Amino acid sequence: MTSSTTPATDRFPVVGIIGAGQLARMMIQAAIPLGIGVRVLAEHATESAALITPNVDLGSPDDAAALRDFASRCDVVTLDHELVDLDALVAIEEAGGVVRPGATTLRYAKDKLYQRSAFQRAGLPVPDFVDAPTLDAVEAFTARHGWPVVAKSQTGGYDGRGVWVLHDLDEARALFASVADSNVALMLEQWVRIDHEIAVLVARRPGGEFVTYPAVETVQRDGICHEVIAPAPIAPEIAARARDLGEQIAALTGAVGIIATELFLVGDELLINEVATRPHNSGHFTIDGCATSQFANHLRAVLDWPLGSTDLLAPVVVMANLLGEDHASLAPRMRHALLAGAPGVHPHLYGKDVRPGRKIGHVNALGDTLDETRARAAQAAARLTGRTP
Ligand SMILES: Nc1ncnc2c1ncn2[C@@H]1O[C@H](COP(=O)(O)OP(=O)(O)O)[C@@H](O)[C@H]1O
Ligand SMILES: [Mg+2]
16 A cells, blocks of 8 residues: 555554544554554544654544545554444455455444344344334333343444433333434343453454453443453353353454454353454553553554464453543642552553543553452542542
8 A cells, every 4th residue: 555665574564543542542552662653544633642643644534535545655554443434444445455454344343233133143142132123112122121121322332322221111212302313323122130241352363363362351330441350250161251252253253453342241141242343441451461462462463463472461450441530630640649559550641631531541450369459450540530439
């Protein structure tokens, strides 16, 4: 794609990242020691990754011309989100460009209904669901499964935006009315009584070679991930099954790079919730907690380079997300937070403006026991954000 006369083997490749949020920022951090060049396509110069590199193109991920132009300056194009025009990516692929993961894989991440249907057809365990629900369909579905039910927007949701737990027909009616004027297409699924939320990350190369990270527990509140615990405190047999499902999904979707599979553990049963075909919040613990971070393995995979070990570097690794409070900046509390956890607590800030509830960074803590490590991560996070526990 790059029109340079230098053969690709004689110079380090340039990975283009569509999107310039914190995932792109952490990919850049991982690219530096490997010699990989990175270019980002940002919508605004103030985005998290655009702040740390001069190699920024400004443009929209929905603008086919901007994407084509961006791709022409990169050897491989990857993404830090899935809110991108898939047709434009197909056009880049057809013109000989390399997009990893490709459009056929991204479609799973972009469209929850497509994903659910494909996984169900493949015989994988998913919660029961209905596409494009009407009020009649809600009544028929709740006659089978009871209340509550979960409505989800088929596309565009994240951090619990686009997920509604409905407790009766009035709530369903109100939701349907509120989305009637917008373009939000809904699906409906069975509400499940989740015992643990589990995530599995697989890094996969174009030829199918892959490595799998330890299964982790994600602790969600109001649809937002607050903590990740590695390894997940579940029976080894269940963790092995979770990893196996993640690997099956990586193969089924033809993933290249990191693919994260979110699972619900209900009793002994694992159900697949959703996938993300990129580095994922559930893998931020790998930066300090594993021999190779998810960001390094994502880059290595999309470049078709050998993958690195996913071994844990401590018996327990806990990540705590930093969610904005009312304070305008974390700066006044950084010194205090470092004192609280040192050694073994590692903050990662995203350079984003602080807004209440916004993900502005995370801390990783390494330790020997779950309770102590978790408490240390939580304490450092609370001290940094200024939250009073
Ligand atoms: N069917 C369900 N039953 C119970 N809880 C659910 C269900 N689906 C989602 N949730 C809860 O909502 C969270 C967000 O849902 P998810 O589909 O993963 O949306 P997002 O794209 O915002 O991550 C999940 O992590 C889980 O805590
Ligand atoms: Mg999710």
